[in-house]
Amino acid sequence: MLSIDNLHVRVAGKEILKGLSLTVGAGEVHAVMGPNGAGKSTLGYVLAGRDGYEVSAGTVHFEGRDLLAMEPEQRAAAGVFLAFQYPVEIPGVNNTYFLRAALNAQRRARGEDELDSVQFLRRVREKLKVLELPDALLQRGVNEGFSGGEKKRNEIFQMALLEPKLAILDETDSGLDIDALRQVAAGVNAQRAPGRSFIVITHYQRLLDYIRPDAVHVLAGGRIAASGGPELAHRLEAEGYAGLPTEAA
Amino acid sequence: MSSMLLAAPAAEDTRAPLPGTGVAAVELARAAARARLRDAHALADPRADTWRYMPLRALESQALPAAPVPAGMPALEAVQGPRLVFADGHFIASASVLEGLPPGVRWLPLARMQAADWQRHARLLEREGEAAPDDWNLAYARGGCVLELADGAVCAQPLEIVHIAVSTGASAWHARSLVRLGRGARLCLRERLLGAGAGVASLRTCWQLGDGARLDLVQQQQAGPALRLLRRDRFTLAAGSLLRLHALELGAALSRHELAVRLDGTAAAVELRQLSVLDARQHAEQVLDVRHAVGDTRSDLRCRAVAAARARAVLHGAVRIEPGADGSDAALDTRNLLLSGQAEVDARPTMEILADEVRAAHGASVGQIDAGMLFYLRARGIPLAQARALLVAAHGRGLLADIGDARLRAGAEAALDARVAALE
Ligand SMILES: Nc1ncnc2c1ncn2[C@@H]1O[C@H](COP(=O)(O)OP(=O)(O)O)[C@@H](O)[C@H]1O
Ligand SMILES: [Mg+2]
Numbered sequence: 001m002l003s004i005d006n007l008h009v010r011v012a013g014k015e016i017l018k019g020l021s022l023t024v025g026a027g028e029v030h031a032v033m034g035p036n037g038a039g040k041s042t043l044g045y046v047l048a049g050r051d052g053y054e055v056s057a058g059t060v061h062f063e064g065r066d067l068l069a070m071e072p073e074q075r076a077a078a079g080v081f082l083a084f085q086y087p088v089e090i091p092g093v094n095n096t097y098f099l100r101a102a103l104n105a106q107r108r109a110r111g112e113d114e115l116d117s118v119q120f121l122r123r124v125r126e127k128l129k130v131l132e133l134p135d136a137l138l139q140r141g142v143n144e145g146f147s148g149g150e151k152k153r154n155e156i157f158q159m160a161l162l163e164p165k166l167a168i169l170d171e172t173d174s175g176l177d178i179d180a181l182r183q184v185a186a187g188v189n190a191q192r193a194p195g196r197s198f199i200v201i202t203h204y205q206r207l208l209d210y211i212r213p214d215a216v217h218v219l220a221g222g223r224i225a226a227s228g229g230p231e232l233a234h235r236l237e238a239e240g241y242a243g244l245p246t247e248a249a
Numbered sequence: 250m251s252s253m254l255l256a257a258p259a260a261e262d263t264r265a266p267l268p269g270t271g272v273a274a275v276e277l278a279r280a281a282a283r284a285r286l287r288d289a290h291a292l293a294d295p296r297a298d299t300w301r302y303m304p305l306r307a308l309e310s311q312a313l314p315a316a317p318v319p320a321g322m323p324a325l326e327a328v329q330g331p332r333l334v335f336a337d338g339h340f341i342a343s344a345s346v347l348e349g350l351p352p353g354v355r356w357l358p359l360a361r362m363q364a365a366d367w368q369r370h371a372r373l374l375e376r377e378g379e380a381a382p383d384d385w386n387l388a389y390a391r392g393g394c395v396l397e398l399a400d401g402a403v404c405a406q407p408l409e410i411v412h413i414a415v416s417t418g419a420s421a422w423h424a425r426s427l428v429r430l431g432r433g434a435r436l437c438l439r440e441r442l443l444g445a446g447a448g449v450a451s452l453r454t455c456w457q458l459g460d461g462a463r464l465d466l467v468q469q470q471q472a473g474p475a476l477r478l479l480r481r482d483r484f485t486l487a488a489g490s491l492l493r494l495h496a497l498e499l500g501a502a503l504s505r506h507e508l509a510v511r512l513d514g515t516a517a518a519v520e521l522r523q524l525s526v527l528d529a530r531q532h533a534e535q536v537l538d539v540r541h542a543v544g545d546t547r548s549d550l551r552c553r554a555v556a557a558a559r560a561r562a563v564l565h566g567a568v569r570i571e572p573g574a575d576g577s578d579a580a581l582d583t584r585n586l587l588l589s590g591q592a593e594v595d596a597r598p599t600m601e602i603l604a605d606e607v608r609a610a611h612g613a614s615v616g617q618i619d620a621g622m623l624f625y626l627r628a629r630g631i632p633l634a635q636a637r638a639l640l641v642a643a644h645g646r647g648l649l650a651d652i653g654d655a656r657l658r659a660g661a662e663a664a665l666d667a668r669v670a671a672l673e
Contacts, residue, residue: 048628051620076630088625092643101639102629109630141643142625158629 001026001197002047002067002166007058009039009046016042018222019058024166027194031208031233032201034219035241040201041085043219044170047199048082049075062166076102077109079165083155083172085201090142095154098142099124099161106162127160131187149180156187167191168199173207185210205237265318265339267391268359272367278374282388289381299536299565302595307503308477313421313449315389322415323444329656332409333358337446338392338422344411353402353434358394359425370395373427377453378507382479385423386451392424393454396438400431400459407437407467407654414446414476425453430462430490437465437654442500447475454482458490460514465493467657469664472500474529481507486546488514495652497661498525498533499668507536512546512577522648523552526641526665527560527592528673534563537581541574544604552583553648555641556592558673566598568611574604581611586618586644588672642669 002024009017016039024030034040046053047060049072060067067075090098104114115123128135131153143151152172159167169188173181188198188211200211208216208230216232217224220241226232269275292308293300316337325334325344333356334344340360350356357366359373367373373395376383392412398404412424430436442452450472458464472478478501484492498504510519525533539548554562568579579602585594596613618640626636645665652658 048624050624050628071633072624072627073630073632073636076628082628084625084628088621090622090625090640090643092645092647093626093639098626098629098631098639101635102626102631105632105635106630162629 001028001063003061005059007046007060008056009042010054010056011042011052015056016222017046020219020223022217022224024197024199026197027192028214029192029198029200029211031213031216032199032219033203033205033216033233033236036203038219039222040219041170044082044085044168044199044201047075047080047168048072073105074109076162076164077106081159081162081164081167083152083159083167083169085170085174087143087146087151087155089144089146091144093142095140095142096124096138099138099158102158103162123161127157130160130190131157131183133157148175149177152176152184153180153187156184160187160191163191165195166197166199168201170201171203172200173202173204181207182210205233208233265391267389268362269367272364274371274374275367279388282376282384285384286381286388289384292381302561302563303505303534304503304532308449308479313419315391316416316420316422316448319415322413325411330406330408332411333394334411334413335392335424336413336415336444337420338390338412338424338450340392350408351402351404351406353399353431354397354404354436356394356396356408359390359392362395366395370427372455373425377425377455377481377483378509382451383453383481386425386453389421390423390425390453392422393426393452396426396428398430398434398436398462401433402431403435405435405437407439407657409439409441412440412442412450412452413444414442414448414450414472415444417445417447417475420448421450422448423451427455427457429457430459430464432459433461434459435463437657439467439469439657439660441469442472442478445473445475447473449477449479451479452481456482456484456492458484458486458492458517460487461489462487463491463493465653466495467652467661468494468496469661470496470498470500470504470506471664471668472504474500474502474531476501477503479505481509483509484519485511485513486517486519489516490514491517492519493651493653494519494521494523495649495661496521496523497664498523498527498535499664501533502531504531504533505536506534507538509538510540510548512539512541512548513543515543515545518547519549521548521550521552522651523550524645524648524665525554525556525562526645526668526672527555527562528557529560530558531560532563533561535565537564537566537568539568539579541568541570541577541579541604543571544573544575544577546574547578548580550581551648552596553645554583554585554594554596555588555644555669555672556585556594557588559589559591561593561595563594564596564598566596566611567601568599568609569601570604570607570609572603575606577604578608580609583613584644585613585615586641587615588618588641638669638672641672642666645669
């Protein structure tokens with residue numbers, strides 16, 4: 001599904017990722033953990049195609065295609081979804097309008113029929129239920145005036161609606177209380193499917209009690225410094241990131 | 250320096266004499282205006298603060314005959330209610346719907362006014378401002394109307410006045426109107442300027458709101474890309490009256506819109522939402538002159554501009570709270586979006602506060618499309634051009650959200666979206 005090989009990324013002239021390699025198979029859930037500033041969000045942005053994240057070496061292939069050569073919207077249509085660590089407020093762009101524009105743009109790009117408003121709303125209702133998001137939020141501007149938790153749940157709601165093949169969740173658990181965390185995890189678990197993979201970026205082991213990963217990786221020193229099963233997350237929780245290489249030689 | 254523009258039109262159109270021809274008071278006022286024009290040295294003093302950005306030469310470089318009766322004009326959409334239609338200033342009865350006004354509401358195009366009407370509405374024969382264009386308009390106005398609401402008259406369904414610029418030759422046309430709302434009267438009105446015509450046009454309207462009156466006005470300037478346009482709207486608000494004005498500035502090569510608002514009675518209030526969307530080499534100036542003449546009056550002015558390509562948007566926003574106008578509340582906010590390195594926005598909000606216990610706030614900002622918002626939309630699959638258009642439209646849409654009439658709101662949003670979609 002996704003293979004990242006020897007990825008080097010510079011941000012504002014500074015090398016943040018220094019030879020990161022990671023392979024995610026179809027239907028797998030990979031957790032990526034690491035200290036603040038390790039480059040976890042950088043990895044998410046680079047995969048989603050944000051400007052200003054300069055790839056100086058390495059390759060990323062998604063279902064055999066050169067992901068780095070694609071525009072952000074092409075990546076989305078191909079099935080890549082990034083749940084933002086800090087979802088952006090866009091006043092004046094109605095949330096419902098935005099969701100429908102996004103869904104239909106992706107469908108168009110894939111050569112599928114666009115959904116009319118009845119089909120679209122039926123789909124919205126269905127997905128809203130799982131996340132217990134109030135209907136009223138749909139009538140506001142995108143993320144406008146949403147609480148921190150509502151923003152995070154809205155990201156997962158968008159994921160449910162867009163049905164990506166690869167979802168990258170960037171600290172979707174940060175700032176959530178335990179109930180919201182359970183809802184988010186339920187939203188994610190409902191989406192788990194043989195053809196859908198996840199990269200779950202998190203700072204805490206807690207989320208992984210609800211979303212069971214197939215593999216856990218530690219991002220430190222600009223690369224994957226350690227990999228293992230769920231037990232690695234527990235070890236990190238107990239011992240911290242000390243002892244892991246912070247600067248690659 | 251003598252301006253060609255200020256000279257009399259090369260030839261009066263004898264087949265279509267100006268309204269009021271033969272009425273002594275009208276002839277006198279016009280003669281005086283023409284005399285002042287002959288003595289004027291220029292269209293305006295280029296050193297005057299509110300004229301400093303205006304490319305006056307673009308207006309003064311040619312002699313302009315009066316626009317003739319148009320042979321044909323673009324079709325308008327199906328009529329939704331009463332409306333007056335003018336083409337190059339000529340009243341077009343066949344496209345207008347004069348009937349269907351609620352009780353207490355009257356309107357009359359200048360072209361149909363009799364001597365007694367001119368006498369009754371002598372205000373039409375006074376200048377709307379001190380500058381040469383005011384005399385020019387007074388001397389040659391053909392289009393426009395008188396619209397009157399008696400005390401307590403309510404016109405909730407929108408009326409419409411449409412000006413269509415037709416002639417693509419070098420010519421000039423002018424319209425002036427007088428709109429009066431009696432005590433407690435309510436009016437919802439849309440004014441549109443349409444058509445592909447070129448040349449120069451001037452519009453002058455005097456608006457008078459009586460005690461407790463309310464005017465909901467939507468102005469859509471959607472002229473073609475070659476028109477040069479000089480507009481002035483002057484509002485006088487009596488006690489407890491409310492003016493809600495949504496003004497869209499979308500077309501014309503060169504446009505100057507002066508909005509003078511005088512809050513003359515206690516608790517009078519003005520809410521202005523002004524939006525310019527410009528590209529190519531469009532130049533649009535908004536000249537706000539808002540005066541709080543008495544206390545406990547309120548002004549809430551929000552102006553936004555989007556400038557693409559080599560366009561230039563200028564805002565002179567002057568609010569003055571006169572001595573004694575204590576307890577007044579004034580807010581002036583301008584937020585602007587530059588879509589190209591060659592576009593320009595000059596926003597100059599100023600507040601002069603000469604009273605006590607006043608609440609006053611003003612702010613101005615100029616920025617570009619937010620990269621974070623753009624990426625968020627694209628990351629969800631929305632293509633770059635569509636994402637940009639969404640964000641540009643969003644910049645303006647916020648100002649249209651409080652248009653009370655749903656049909657007018659949808660119309661304004663559609664005009665904005667179409668303009669944004671066509672941006673260079
Ligand atoms: N847009 C940016 N401009 C400058 N530095 C950045 C930018 N984005 C990230 N960085 C830097 O890159 C490093 C990694 O950041 P980030 O990927 O956000 O880490 P994490 O998500 O693991 O906390 C940090 O040192 C951060 O300061
Ligand atoms: Mg981060």
